[in-house]
Amino acid sequence: MKRTITIALSGNPNSGKTTLFNAITGARQHIANYPGVTVEKKSGKIIHKGHEILVVDLPGTYSLTAYSLEEIVTRDFLINERPDVVVDIVDASNLDRNLYLAVQFRELGVPLIIALNMMDMAERRGIKVDHRILSQLFKVPVIPMVARSNKGVHELLDAIIETSAEDRTWNAEIISYGSDIDHGISEIEEIIRGARDFDPRYPSKWLALKCLEGDDQILKFIQGKPEIQPKIEPICHKISKHIQSTLEEEPEAIIADHRYGYIAGITKKAVRRKIESRLNFSDQLDKILTNRILGPTIMMLILYGIYVFTFWGSEAPVEWFGCFFTWMKENVSSMIPEGNLQSLIVSGIIDGVGGVFGFIPVIMFMFFAIAILEDSGYMARMAYMLDRVLRWFGLHGNSVIALLVSGGISGGCAVPGVMATRTLRDPKERIATLLVVPFMNCGAKLPVFLMLIAAFFSENEARMMFLFTMISWVLALFAAKLLRATVLRGPKTPFVMELPPYRAPTIKGICIHTWERTWQYMKKAGTVILGISIILWAMMTFPRLNEQQARFYEDQRLNTQKTFLSLSNVNGIIPDLPTLNRFDELYDLYRQSIKDYGPVPETLMKNPLYPVFNTLFPDQDVGRTHDGVKKDLATVTDLYLEYRNTMNLISAQEQQAALKATIAGWIGQTLEGITRTIGFDYRTNIALVGGFAAKEIILSTLGTAYSLGEVAPEESGTLSSRLARDPDWNPLKAFVLILFTMLYVPCFVTVISIKKESSWRWALFSMGFNLILAYLVSFIIYQTGKTLGIGI
Amino acid sequence: MKKVIRMREMSDNQKGIIMKITTNGEMSRRMREMGLVHGTSILIMGRAPLKDPVAVKINDYTLTLRNNEADHIMVEVDA
Numbered sequence: 001m002k003r004t005i006t007i008a009l010s011g012n013p014n015s016g017k018t019t020l021f022n023a024i025t026g027a028r029q030h031i032a033n034y035p036g037v038t039v040e041k042k043s044g045k046i047i048h049k050g051h052e053i054l055v056v057d058l059p060g061t062y063s064l065t066a067y068s069l070e071e072i073v074t075r076d077f078l079i080n081e082r083p084d085v086v087v088d089i090v091d092a093s094n095l096d097r098n099l100y101l102a103v104q105f106r107e108l109g110v111p112l113i114i115a116l117n118m119m120d121m122a123e124r125r126g127i128k129v130d131h132r133i134l135s136q137l138f139k140v141p142v143i144p145m146v147a148r149s150n151k152g153v154h155e156l157l158d159a160i161i162e163t164s165a166e167d168r169t170w171n172a173e174i175i176s177y178g179s180d181i182d183h184g185i186s187e188i189e190e191i192i193r194g195a196r197d198f199d200p201r202y203p204s205k206w207l208a209l210k211c212l213e214g215d216d217q218i219l220k221f222i223q224g225k226p227e228i229q230p231k232i233e234p235i236c237h238k239i240s241k242h243i244q245s246t247l248e249e250e251p252e253a254i255i256a257d258h259r260y261g262y263i264a265g266i267t268k269k270a271v272r273r274k275i276e277s278r279l280n281f282s283d284q285l286d287k288i289l290t291n292r293i294l295g296p297t298i299m300m301l302i303l304y305g306i307y308v309f310t311f312w313g314s315e316a317p318v319e320w321f322g323c324f325f326t327w328m329k330e331n332v333s334s335m336i337p338e339g340n341l342q343s344l345i346v347s348g349i350i351d352g353v354g355g356v357f358g359f360i361p362v363i364m365f366m367f368f369a370i371a372i373l374e375d376s377g378y379m380a381r382m383a384y385m386l387d388r389v390l391r392w393f394g395l396h397g398n399s400v401i402a403l404l405v406s407g408g409i410s411g412g413c414a415v416p417g418v419m420a421t422r423t424l425r426d427p428k429e430r431i432a433t434l435l436v437v438p439f440m441n442c443g444a445k446l447p448v449f450l451m452l453i454a455a456f457f458s459e460n461e462a463r464m465m466f467l468f469t470m471i472s473w474v475l476a477l478f479a480a481k482l483l484r485a486t487v488l489r490g491p492k493t494p495f496v497m498e499l500p501p502y503r504a505p506t507i508k509g510i511c512i513h514t515w516e517r518t519w520q521y522m523k524k525a526g527t528v529i530l531g532i533s534i535i536l537w538a539m540m541t542f543p544r545l546n547e548q549q550a551r552f553y554e555d556q557r558l559n560t561q562k563t564f565l566s567l568s569n570v571n572g573i574i575p576d577l578p579t580l581n582r583f584d585e586l587y588d589l590y591r592q593s594i595k596d597y598g599p600v601p602e603t604l605m606k607n608p609l610y611p612v613f614n615t616l617f618p619d620q621d622v623g624r625t626h627d628g629v630k631k632d633l634a635t636v637t638d639l640y641l642e643y644r645n646t647m648n649l650i651s652a653q654e655q656q657a658a659l660k661a662t663i664a665g666w667i668g669q670t671l672e673g674i675t676r677t678i679g680f681d682y683r684t685n686i687a688l689v690g691g692f693a694a695k696e697i698i699l700s701t702l703g704t705a706y707s708l709g710e711v712a713p714e715e716s717g718t719l720s721s722r723l724a725r726d727p728d729w730n731p732l733k734a735f736v737l738i739l740f741t742m743l744y745v746p747c748f749v750t751v752i753s754i755k756k757e758s759s760w761r762w763a764l765f766s767m768g769f770n771l772i773l774a775y776l777v778s779f780i781i782y783q784t785g786k787t788l789g790i791g792i
Numbered sequence: 793m794k795k796v797i798r799m800r801e802m803s804d805n806q807k808g809i810i811m812k813i814t815t816n817g818e819m820s821r822r823m824r825e826m827g828l829v830h831g832t833s834i835l836i837m838g839r840a841p842l843k844d845p846v847a848v849k850i851n852d853y854t855l856t857l858r859n860n861e862a863d864h865i866m867v868e869v870d871a
Contacts (some may be wrong), residue, residue: 023796062826063825065821065825067818067822093852096851097826100825100827127852233868250816250820253813253820253824256824256825280852282854283837283849286838286854290840290841290847292841385841386845387845387856387858388845389842391858493818495858496826496828496855496856496862497855498826498853499853499854499855499856535817701801784828
């Protein structure tokens, strides 16, 4: 086997780098992050003519200074990993600026091949590039190609093998930057070469050039070498001063000017323009899409479209996942006897993992929509149009997608929202966005809101919902401003950005984009989330009621049953406990079938126990369907229903007591001292603790805590009317609870996603920050309301 | 007649040639690597709905800059 050839793909953003990478590697891609940073590192292996080629996709960059994360990552990779060949993808229709990076690759001395991409686009714009002349003058192989349609990929791979077989020493080829700088370079180079601890990884000429350019990273590197640093610094200083006094520019600017001059000299010979530069299709389209009035209107429609596409599109698959996990739960419940193990598997593992997988369709649909926006070039227009507004809050134009997907129009999800922040390049803007994204009203918070609104603000439900949507936007934006003024303070990064030409996205490109992002979520989120859901399950389950307490409820149940059986009307028909148990079983079955198959015909409703009697006493005349059962049986029915009610109440009280006894219950009660100031008692606290697992749990736990048994979202009516009647509750308290639910700690799947996109530090910060903010807002509203007597 | 003005002062669809970048450090570096250098001819494509940022066409690509960045670019235009 021949040795593996490592090649690095590099180039300007929008030069078709990703397209070429996909064209070469297809779906065989491996994605990881560069060590220590959240810049994606994609690689893929292929075999070409018996050679194994490892392709590493470097982040898109315009230059090789140490200015952005992308540039540092690219440089570090080249110097530390020393790939056999660097392929620089160059957009043939923008040759001058694209070659600016190529010149810097040559300065570094890497074995370079230029992939002259988008030849078709250039041709259409009347630009003719002679790749032979370009290759001759630039002194590197130049392969003309159209990556989109796979043209030239084969030739490129051939050239890679050929180049990699050549001499592997790096040969830094610097151009002339004017006599002052050229002279300085030779002086510094001599000093570096003469040094004892000369690091052969760094070409000396390149180091000298970077010193004069004032490159932060290299200056720091030189500072760590006391042998040469004192000699180099005065030279840099002298030249800088001289150039500033004669040319009124920094050496850096002069160096850049010479690079562009050198490039202009080459393109003059290699490029022929048949037509003058004129407004092309993209420019025409921009006249409409970024028009003062039409632009924002169309953008709103597109944003709304993404939202609808993501959530309506994923509705069915989400339901399939849901059904699958319900089916699993039913199976497990029937196979494993009731107890801790069953509870662990059903409520801990399946619910937890099901929760994670339930997000997958949403994430896929969202990334699909985002991939279209990105690949078509529209994303950049959104940033352009929204910049003026969002800049004030310290966010980026593209932050709006993350906010929207998280629930900007009531009912989204913060998990894909956090993941959508990937499209933001500036780290501070990205972190600010992902920290405020959980404030939006995701789909899981809505049932809680709806239940409380129905209980206390039933006159204007729609208006209240709209109000809460507005509040979440305002708080999210101002929280972002606060963060950007404090913990995420920093100089505004230059906005200078390219509006890439509109391009029709390819299906292949979009699918690869969507899949790789979804897969990352599944792979990384899965394991952590399983562990945490087990911990949360345990917190909501243990310790269980002690034997004495459990016995107390068991006794109550037995007593109720005994009393019921001893009633004179009953004991003739239901004589003993086994019959009663059978009766209960049948009644439960009947209830279940109503639930599963919809309401029964009216005639059956006259006596809900008719089918039960009919099954239990098949050879007796129990009456007819349409006028119910016989009279004596009708009395038993009433008594039975009453008995069931009492039994249910005992169970609910037991559940309530059990919840209070758990760790979550203990936390809820301990926190009561603090939460009293915002009106929450221990029952609300327990629900909020449970809400950390998933916000849906707030509702069901409130149900249990108010001894109603577990409440499903579609049955929230009972809880709602219960709270409305409760003297402890009032509109103010409900309002505060809604605000608190909106703002407090994000659910842990979101926290894990934040960790994935940033670090544990920010994930923990987000928990603390949100909790404090939620408390402060609630405190102010509750205390103000109480003092002024509003809503109590 | 030619005169030199700031890029911010240029009107939509106006052409010009960059004479000087009056800033240094990161911002100027970023401008240079994006092709905003002395001698480049530019065309103002338009402005965002809130009149900021501004879109500029350079050769065959379009860049966007905030107004406070465009302040640092001196452009020679027809008077």
